[in-house]
Amino acid sequence: MTENVCVDIVEKLPVPFGLVRYGVAPDHPEVKNVINSFTHVARDKRCRYFGNLDVGNDVKIVDLLRSYHAVVLAYGAQANRKLNVSGETCDGVISASDFVGWYNGFPQNANLHLNLNCNTAVVLGHGNVALDVARMLLTPAQLLEKTDVAAHALDALKQSSIKRIIIAGRRGPLQVAFTIKELREMVRLPGSRPDLDTNDFIGVPEKISELPRQRKRLIELLCKTALEDPGNNETARRQAAQREWNLKFLHSPVEFESKIIEGVNSLVAVKFEQNRLDGNKAIRTGHTMSIPCGLAIKSVGYQSVSIDPDIPFDVHKGIIPNLCGRVVTPKDSATGLTSGIANTSHVVSKHYRVIPGLYCSGWIKTGPVGVILTTVNDALETAKSIYDDISGNVLQWDSRSRNGDVMDQFQKKLVTFSDWMRIDNYEILNGKVSGKPREKIVNVEKMLDVAFGDNKASK
Ligand SMILES: Cc1cc2nc3c(=O)[nH]c(=O)nc-3n(C[C@H](O)[C@H](O)[C@H](O)COP(=O)(O)OP(=O)(O)OC[C@H]3O[C@@H](n4cnc5c(N)ncnc54)[C@H](O)[C@@H]3O)c2cc1C
Ligand SMILES: NC(=O)c1ccc[n+]([C@@H]2O[C@H](COP(=O)([O-])OP(=O)(O)OC[C@H]3O[C@@H](n4cnc5c(N)ncnc54)[C@H](OP(=O)(O)O)[C@@H]3O)[C@@H](O)[C@H]2O)c1
CATH class of the missing domain: 3.50.50.60 (FAD/NAD(P)-binding domain)
Known part of the structure; x- marks a missing residue:
């Protein structure tokens, strides 16, 4: 059933891997091997990576919800x-x-x-x-x-x-x-x-x-x-x-x-x-x-923060409220989710209703505790919820197909996985000079220059 599912991964920075790249200590290189598994997934022909897109600022979540059957928020705790x-x-x-x-x-x-x-x-x-x-x-x-x-x-x-x-x-x-x-x-x-x-x-x-x-x-x-x-x-x-x-x-x-x-x-x-x-x-x-x-x-x-006022956020717990990764909102609250998306939400208890198509995973779902393995296991729970919602027709699989290609519609140029590979190669080569596994580029402009092979970071 899921063999036709396609996944787009969106990242604020040009470069992927979040805290695996920017949190895990440099003297723990073995931990970073998980990047190989992530890369394997990203190379699947049904998966696309778009770096340099700040969700909440460059694109509203409600617009993503209009263009995808399911949106998973996994932006961590920064x-x-x-x-x-x-x-x-x-x-x-x-x-x-x-x-x-x-x-x-x-x-x-x-x-x-x-x-x-x-x-x-x-x-x-x-x-x-x-x-x-x-x-x-x-x-x-x-x-x-x-x-x-x-x-x-x-x-x-x-x-x-x-x-x-x-x-x-x-x-x-x-x-x-x-x-x-x-x-x-x-x-x-x-x-x-x-x-x-x-x-x-x-x-x-x-x-x-x-x-x-x-x-x-x-x-x-x-x-x-x-x-x-x-x-x-x-x-x-x-x-x-x-x-x-x-x-x-x-x-x-x-x-x-x-x-x-x-x-x-x-x-x-x-x-x-x-x-x-x-x-x-x-x-x-x-x-x-x-x-x-x-x-x-x-x-x-x-601590996690809210990146889009349209999306429910529990300020006390510092998480997006959810049930097994399905984003929920208090029954009586008015969310900014318009366009009929909130209207189709269904009530799951006296207090909450689920926003169909909106999920969360990782530290934004659980709070900022747990190692990579915990986070991966937690992602499996969210994936299962999505799978169940596809099977149960909650996602209205046929009614909202990809709306053109939303990723073509931004003013700024987005970083694809091949662009990232250029950054990756550049960093590895630069590291070799001093016997390091890589010398990271520490400036976003420079990352974009290397990614696009020129200076044209905007379209
Ligand atoms: C300092 C530190 C060291 C750690 N060391 C280890 C370790 O050695 N071993 C271990 O197993 N675990 C370690 N962990 C835990 C591990 O890093 C976490 O379990 C895991 O990274 C959490 O994954 P996540 O996807 O929820 O968040 P993250 O890894 O933070 O990924 C979130 C991603 O979302 C992106 N993002 C944020 N906002 C937006 C936005 N608005 N639009 C688009 N993208 C956005 C971020 O740039 C980031 O790439 C460490 C954690 C920290 C803080
Ligand atoms: N090598 C690894 O595997 C690795 C490396 C880094 C991070 N991680 C994981 O990443 C997660 C986050 O790690 P973390 O160290 O940021 O968080 P953490 O494990 O939650 O530890 C936070 C520490 O801060 C203390 N604290 C909180 N509020 C405080 C306050 N107001 N005053 C004084 N102390 C306060 C806590 O004390 P109390 O207990 O009293 O609240 C606790 O000792 C953890 O799950 C961790 O295991 C793993």
């Missing part, structure tokens, strides 16, 4: 969760997403200003992104030379003076959000030593037996790192290390302290309020303390 702490705008405070974008060559972050000319950096948050960020700051720059880290980042990291990273979380060791592979990498990181406070682990080993298997192994490694003698060789390695990292627990940031240095309002410390735990919940104690530092990186999670 904003940062807010901390709402005073002093957040001073020089020296940045978000993890900006820092990650900077070392991964994300065009918007290529010129990020950050202070690596300091002894101590504080990373806020205990998730995998926090560990990625800390690892990238601690890894000896020569070990990054053969990765696809952006050239500007590699140059800056080579000059970095940072010797100590404090990774601060608001809850305890049992509540960390990172996973064992990433922790193990930190413990073994060349040139760095862990510096954990044994007092933070009082009572923790006793809880290990109650944990599910994955968590058990993670907390065992944490306890082992904090509490056990690592043996002579590892002790010698740690003593010789030039850099160190520390996990601080039960600390919530309450202020970024700054002062004017050479005319610039610069970060000098992060002030924390200490917490205690009530079950799994962090409760403020009123005790505060400050950690002097020149750089603070907020890594407290990503």
Whole structure:
């Protein structure tokens, strides 16, 4: 039944692959192999790729709905969760997403200003992104030379003076959000030593037996790192290390302290309020303390945003409301979906109706949690909903065929998959010069020049 289905993939940037290209750390090249599977799909003759098209701005979703039987929103979570702490705008405070974008060559972050000319950096948050960020700051720059880290980042990291990273979380060791592979990498990181406070682990080993298997192994490694003698060789390695990292627990940031240095309002410390735990919940104690530092990186999670006011968006959960990937809207709400599309929607409960033909997948559907495999599995659920709707004639398969070719109707030139392959080849060739898998182009104009083989980025 689905052998005649054709899929167009639309992307804001000229280049595909989202966070696999711009999130996954350069020293995790094996994770990026999933690009081969994506490429295989994109090369199917029933699939077309259109980069350089900003949905919401260049084209409204309602117009896509008029032209396709089904539209799947899968635009991820590109904003940062807010901390709402005073002093957040001073020089020296940045978000993890900006820092990650900077070392991964994300065009918007290529010129990020950050202070690596300091002894101590504080990373806020205990998730995998926090560990990625800390690892990238601690890894000896020569070990990054053969990765696809952006050239500007590699140059800056080579000059970095940072010797100590404090990774601060608001809850305890049992509540960390990172996973064992990433922790193990930190413990073994060349040139760095862990510096954990044994007092933070009082009572923790006793809880290990109650944990599910994955968590058990993670907390065992944490306890082992904090509490056990690592043996002579590892002790010698740690003593010789030039850099160190520390996990601080039960600390919530309450202020970024700054002062004017050479005319610039610069970060000098992060002030924390200490917490205690009530079950799994962090409760403020009123005790505060400050950690002097020149750089603070907020890594407290990503956030999705609405890209088109016509489309329902749950601002509290930061997702598009959906049932198994089918976009739903509160029954009584007026969406901007006009042209009869909303009129054909059907009621699925007392509170919601489904907007036929509109689906979502990935972080915009679930919130910004989960690895690539989780996201792929989640996509299968949405695909199944579409399949079921085709089988159940919900999609009115025959009544709305492709409306001419909507992709021919834009003023700007769109990047096809063959155009992307030109960018890909260019980056790989440029990387070869310095022994890297690729040297990413970090400027959208330049991407378009290479994609089209000339300077004519507009029609
Ligand atoms: C820093 C970081 C590191 C990670 N590292 C790993 C890892 O090592 N291993 C792992 O398994 N998982 C990792 N993950 C998780 C993984 O990246 C996510 O699970 C996955 O990328 C989410 O996929 P997605 O399609 O929902 O979003 P994304 O990958 O963000 O893709 C969304 C795409 O939509 C595009 N887009 C946005 N707005 C528009 C618009 N208006 N119009 C058109 N296109 C638009 C974006 O440009 C992007 O290409 C990491 C996540 C982060 C944040
Ligand atoms: N190598 C990998 O596989 C890899 C790499 C990177 C990312 N990822 C995945 O990508 C997803 C996103 O990762 P992430 O690290 O951005 O998010 P995350 O896993 O949700 O971690 C966010 C961290 O920020 C903390 N936090 C949130 N709000 C806070 C606040 N107001 N004050 C203080 N701390 C706050 C959280 O603490 P609480 O727990 O107390 O809320 C948590 O420690 C995760 O699923 C992650 O596993 C995977």
